[in-house]
Amino acid sequence: MHAWDPTAYLSYADERTRPFVELLARVPDLPGRAVSSVADLGCGPGHLTGLLARRWPGARVHGVDASAEMVAAARDRAGGREGSGETYEVADLRDWLAAAAEDAGDAGERPDVLVTNATLQWVPDHLALLPALVGRVAPGGHLAIGVPANFGEPSHVLREELAAEAPYAAHTTGVASPWAPGAATYLAALQDLGCEVDAWETTYLHVLEGPDAVFEWISGTGARPTLQALPDGLREEYAEELRRRLRAAYPARRGRVVLPFRRAFAVAQVPA
Numbered sequence: 001m002h003a004w005d006p007t008a009y010l011s012y013a014d015e016r017t018r019p020f021v022e023l024l025a026r027v028p029d030l031p032g033r034a035v036s037s038v039a040d041l042g043c044g045p046g047h048l049t050g051l052l053a054r055r056w057p058g059a060r061v062h063g064v065d066a067s068a069e070m071v072a073a074a075r076d077r078a079g080g081r082e083g084s085g086e087t088y089e090v091a092d093l094r095d096w097l098a099a100a101a102e103d104a105g106d107a108g109e110r111p112d113v114l115v116t117n118a119t120l121q122w123v124p125d126h127l128a129l130l131p132a133l134v135g136r137v138a139p140g141g142h143l144a145i146g147v148p149a150n151f152g153e154p155s156h157v158l159r160e161e162l163a164a165e166a167p168y169a170a171h172t173t174g175v176a177s178p179w180a181p182g183a184a185t186y187l188a189a190l191q192d193l194g195c196e197v198d199a200w201e202t203t204y205l206h207v208l209e210g211p212d213a214v215f216e217w218i219s220g221t222g223a224r225p226t227l228q229a230l231p232d233g234l235r236e237e238y239a240e241e242l243r244r245r246l247r248a249a250y251p252a253r254r255g256r257v258v259l260p261f262r263r264a265f266a267v268a269q270v271p272a
Contacts (some may be wrong), residue, residue, distance in 0.1 A: 042119025046074025195268035
C-alpha cells in the first residue's frame with residue numbers, strides 16, 4: 001500500500017482547488033428545502049471540504065478518505081475553525097458505501113449532497129459503483145463527480161512506459177494507476193439510473209514554475225504509488241529518467257512549463 005503526503009499533495013493547492021470550486025458552483029440549491037447533510041468521499045487533507053461547510057452553513061459535513069495521513073491533516077485543519085460542522089473518517093469509499101447501504105431505508109441518514117472529487121480514478125471499475133453512489137443520496141439531492149480525464153497525456157503515458165521497462169517492471173507490476181473515462185460516459189451512466197445530469201469537460205492550462213514542475217506535480221499524485229513501489233537507489237534512477245523524459249515532452253519557456261490538464265465533471269440530481 002502506498003501512503004499519501006498531504007504536504008506534497010498541497011504543493012499545487014491553487015491549481016487543484018479551481019476544478020473543485022467550479023464543480024461546486026454547478027451544484028444547484030435544493031428546491032424547497034435546505035441542505036442538512038453533505039458527504040465528501042475522498043476528502044484528502046480537508047482543504048476543499050471546508051468549502052462545502054461554507055457553501056452550506058449549518059449542514060453536517062462529513063469527509064471520508066482511505067488515507068489516515070490525509071484524514072489527520074483534515075482534522076487538524078478543521079480544528080482551527082470553531083463550529084465548522086465537519087467530521088472525518090478513515091475508510092475506503094467502497095466500504096463506506098457498503099456500510100451505509102445497511103441504513104438505505106432511512107432517507108434521513110442520506111446526505112443531500114454527495115461530492116467525490118479527484119478520487120474515483122483510483123477505484124478500479126468505479127463505474128460499477130455509480131448505482132451505490134446514486135442510491136446513497138437523499139431523494140432529490142445531488143451527486144457531484146470530478147475526475148482527471150488526461151490519461152492519454154505524456155505525464156501519464158511516460159510514467160507507465162518507463163515503469164514497464166527493466167529493471168523497474170519487477171517492482172511496479174500491479175501498482176495502483178489512476179484511470180477515468182470522459183464526461184460522456186458519466187452522463188450516459190447516470191441518465192440510465194434515472195438522474196437529471198449536467199456533464200462537461202474542461203482543459204486547464206496550468207503554468208508551472210521550473211523545468212521539472214510536471215514531475216513535481218505528478219510525484220504528489222499519479223506517480224506516487226509507482227515511486228513508492230521502487231526500492232532505494234532504483235527509485236532515484238527512475239525519477240531522474242522520468243524527469244528527463246518529461247522535460248522533453250513539456251519544454252520550459254522563460255522558466256515556466258505549461259501542463260494541459262483535462263478534467264471531467266458530472267452533477268446528477270437523483271430521482272425524488
